[in-house]
Amino acid sequence: MSEQSAVPGGPAAVGGLRTLGIDHVGVAVPDLDEAVERYRGLGLEVSHREENPAMGVQEAMLSSPTGVGTELQLVAPLGPHSAIGRFLDRSGPGLQHLALRVADVDDAARTLRGRGLRLLYDAPRIGTRGTRINFVHPKDCGGVLIELVEQVDAV
């Protein structure tokens, strides 16, 4: 018997992290409506929109009409003091984070902390569509802000 499961997300998944796939790519934008129009012009459709005051953001999820590929998340600040507002001040609009879908965000955070990686939040927060999320510090991930996303519905 192999020590590592061949089943994605199986109990002995590679590296001890049960990652199911790339969930979405996050892009920081100053104006959500304007950005939505830009990406509609690139052939994507809005699949979901919401405000998340606790995270200080308004956001839209876009996907291709065929359902092929991962989603794009456009994230705009609700106010100047949100994390995304500070990101825009510091770096301007553009690619902001890469989200990995994990089977269990608590489990993933524990595993990564055990390797000395820093997580942005002590406990998971609520993200798009009620997902449970946390972030790995970009300085511990080669300059990329990694979001960990656990779906709450059946995948």
Ligand code: CO
């Ligand atoms: Co995200």
